[in-house]
Every structure is written in structure tokens, then in C-alpha cells.
Amino acid sequence: MSESTEKTAVYLDFIREAVAKDIAEGRTREVRTRFPPEPNGWLHIGHAKAIYVDFGVAESFAGRCNLRFDDTNPEKEDSSYVDAIKRDVRWLGYDWEDREYYASDYYEKLYELARLLIRKGLAYVDDLDEEQIKEYRGTNVPDKNNITYTPPGRNSPYRDRGVEENLDLFARMRAGQYPDGSRTLRAKIDMAHPNLLMRDPVMYRIRREPHYRTGTIWCIYPMYDFQHPLSDAIEGITHSLCSLEYEIHRPLYDWFIEHCEVFPSRQIEFARLNLTHTVLSKRWLIRLVQEKKVSGWDDPRMPTLAGLRRRGYTPEAIRDFLGRIGIAKTDSMVDIQLLEHCLREDLNKRAARYMAVLRPLELVIDNWPEGRVEMLEAVNNPEDPHHGKRLIPFSGKLWIEREDFQEVPPPKYFRLFPGNQVRLRYAYIVTCTGFDKDPATGEILRVHCSYDPETRGGDAPDNRKVKGTIHWVSADQACSLEARLYEHLFESERPMDIPEGGSFLDNLSDKSLERLRGAKGEPALAALEPGTSVQFERLGYFCVDTDSKPGALIFNRSVSLRDSWAKIAKKSM
């Protein structure tokens, strides 16, 4: 039979399913979405999920996604954040073309829409202050037993002002005739509504604060609930995708669209991303930066896109991760190991291999001809022959990894110990003949071995099995480098679970950064550009740091290689 008779299961997440239905049933022809960041912080991996959903859903239906800055709070926003956000979205691999919009460009239109609501008797200027509004809303009232309950709210005494008076008052608000906080414009909905957000929400507040784009032109600013649906409408957004916390705002979203008689966008909510061992809340990330717990927004331990980039994460790995975690409405906590897995998988295919020694121990080949240096051939990437080969210098004095030698080997250890044979990667098979030890401290100072000249390149002509292969660097030709090893910023899987009376900062790990300044690498490492990702054989993937300079090389460990020895060692303990 032809393949066309076979049922091909095409999986659509619940959002794409809803969009497909809207198209099938004729509610919309094209799909238009938007990614609406507020420029008050740098983007993190949680935003990356939103970007992936917003741009991805549009792309699935041959639609378009706008980039819109939701900038209606002048107290927190700044153009430096706009630049950082644009750079990060582009880096992740998304293009908004010429569709770069700002809610602040809609202020005049929004003002007119507010006047429309006033004329329809659906909005009024209120003279109540912040405290009074809260009290009239009828919330947080403790009863005799000190249990809070939610009574119906009471109407503001200013609720029934006439249309003309409201229009005049609102114009005066805009004109700056009243002090900050003295009046608001409120939607007239229902002060007894069970959804507290529907109890006459504030649409405009007075705030004399220069805005990074509109300067001092305005002293009244629209609130999110009023502004967002209408901004969506102005741009013809068909599907306004946002996180679960806005679910309860949807009736309001719909109310403003209906009564302003504008383009009917549809809001659909999905669960935001949570990751183990980190925090993804702008408020908390900003504290880490401000209280200098990290070096900045782009500290390689930060879950920001800039931090991940500096750490060595690739956009491909992040997008792969986002695709794997899926989209749903269940609150979830994704294991950060999945992110790490995606990075390893991507870099395994692409990163060139090099040898570097993090904690050097001297290895002397006693039968090596004095002063001789050989150039040996090494494969750049066993996963992909197109990467070619390179030559690395080899001599009788090498650096090896301190943990690759044991005076007394633990069970199943097949690296260097007295009497044992190992292969020096791409070089020779050597036999450990002894070691020098500081009698006072017990520290191993130097390991001695002899090499087998018949095994050049690492192959034994007699086909003998050598179980262990270790990496090395020729001491005289090596370049010095600093390796920065990172662990999770928080040891706790859920750092947001704060101990009684403490702060999430108490959960900060003191092992999240280890700087190894005495590391040694093969000479070619010195020529790499900042941002380049490589694999240090047997150790992990490393990325040349943005601060790395000739003579002061810095490599960030992006992620370690899977370490099955660690498991064996742990088990036999």
C-alpha cells in the first residue's frame, strides 16, 4: 500500500492545537504573535522558553511574531535593557525583521481609548488614594477568628461622576494639574466580582517620572491590564501567549477588548519554565547582580542568556532543550541535567578536541632521548573527520593530570600507578617505574616512567590491550592558562524554598566557582578567539572567556564530560 494511507501522528501542543482550531473554524486566517519583554532586566532561560513559544507558534503557521517592549513603568525601565534584550533574542536565533514595537509608542492611542471608555460610562476618575482603593476593594479582611476572607467591595464615592466631569478630570490629570498618586482612572466593572482584578481596576496612575523614551511628555501612565490587550489589538495579534500567572487576568483582557471595540486577540497561557539549582525570577537575579554575588548579568553561572553564552552554551543546545521540555499548563521543575545533556550533545558533534591539564603533575620519561621533541598527529574531532588533524609536540617531560596517578590504586583504577602501563593519548605506551615524594608532606612531586618506542602514535604492534589512556601536555611547549570550573549557583535543588526567616541568598553555594590558575594546555590553545568552544579531552567542554587575552588565557568550563569513573569510584567507597 502507499504510504499515504498510513496515519501519521502529528503531535501538536495544546497551544498549536488551539491555534489550528481557530484557523480551521475560520476565526482567523493568519497567525500573529508577539514577544513582549519589559526592558527592566536581562533575558534568562525562562524568557527563552517564551521566545521559543511566541516565535515558534507563529512559524508553525507561517505567521509572524513581533518584538514589543512592554514599557509602561518609567521607574524601572532603561534603554540599556532594550539593547541587551535585542542582542539576546537575535543570538537565540530569532528575527523580528522590522517589527520592533514599543507600548510607549501607543500612549496617545491608549489615551483615546480610555476616553472612549469614559464616554461609554465605563471608566471614571477616582480621588481615592492607594490605601483607600485597597480597602474599598474589600480584600484581606481578618474576621474575629483572624481568618482572612473576601467580602464584596464597596463602590468608590466618586464612581458615579458624569461623563463630562470625568473627561475634564482625565484631561487635567494628563495636563499635570494633580499631584502624583492623588487620582486614578478606573474601569467601571463590578466591585463585588469574585475575581478581585475585576473590582474596578486602575487604568492610569499619575507619576512624574521621566520615561526612557517619552521623557517628560507624560505624567500619567497606563497599567498593564489596560495597556496589554489594546497593544495586542493595535498590532493585530491573533494569539497573545503568556505565562500561567496571567490566567486570572484573562477576563479583564477580554473586557477591555470588548468595550474598546478593538481587534479581538486571544490570550492563551502556558506554564513558565522552572529549573533545578537556579532561580528564574528577575527580582532575584537582579539582587544577585546588585549585591555582587556574581560578577554581573553575564556571569557564567547566571541563567541569563548572556551568562549561558559566556559559559559556552550554544543557541542550538538551548533550542533543543526548549523543544524537549514541551509546552503545557502543569507547573513543572525541569532537571537542569537535561539542559546540560543538550549542550554535551551539541558540542560533541562540533567542538574541536584539545589536550589540557587542569592540575598538573610532572611525568618524566627516563629513557627518552635528552632534548628530543617529536610532533605527533592527533584527530581534531573523532565524531567528524572533516575537522581534520593537527600536530602536537611531545617530549620527555610532560604534565599529566594529578588524579591520573595513584601511589596505591583503588579497585578498578586503570590509570597510572607503579608497575602499570597506560597509553599517552596519540603518543606512546608508557610503564610507570616510580615516583618522587616529599617525605615531609607526602606530596607526589614527580612520576617516572619508561616508554616503548614501538608504540609511536599509541598503537601497540603486538596488539596488547592497554586499558587506560590519559591526556598530557609537553611541559616546555605548553601554554599556561586559567581554567574556571563552575558548579550550580545553588546547591539546593529548589533555592526558592527559603529556610524560615532566611533569604534565598543563604542557599548560595560556595563551590560554584573554582579558579585553577596553574593549568597547562597544548600550544594551539593560545590562538583561539574568545567565545570559541572546545573539548578538553577526558575533562569537558570549555569556552574561551570574553576576558581571555594572549598571555592571560581564560577558559570557562561549560559542562563536564559524563564521568562514569566517578560513579565506579563512588560505588567502591
Place this chain on the structure above:
RNA sequence: UCCCCGGUUGUGUAAUGGUAGCACAGCAGACUCUGGAUCUGUUUGUGGGGGUUCGAAUCCUCCCUGGGGAACCA
């Protein structure tokens, strides 16, 4: 208290009244000049009770449980 939304192996996520699958993690093995990579095999799940049905993760109902909301922030 009230309102809204959820609960499928350890973690995510499918199955849309008809065989509970996939990925990661875990475990076991094969292979290997990275204890890497790759490959093979494999353990573990529908929150609970009742109902509808030939048949329920799916529909109804009660309970349990988790998250969110009650800003002149977004």
C-alpha cells in the same frame, strides 16, 4: 476564607472513550586510543473513593493535593 488553574514512572512530556508511549536520569551489558561518544537491554507511573460505559488517564461526582491571584508592577 473567596476566585482561577493544575495533578500520567525520579524529572519533563504524549496517549483527546479502545495495547499507557517518548526523552532525560537510573540500572545492566557490548564496543572503544577520551572511564568520552555510540549501541543493546531494562526497573519504575495514571493522587484517592464512588459513578457512567462492553471498555475510563480521558466523561460525571466527592475528597486529597500543588500552583496562582487579591500592586497606582509587568
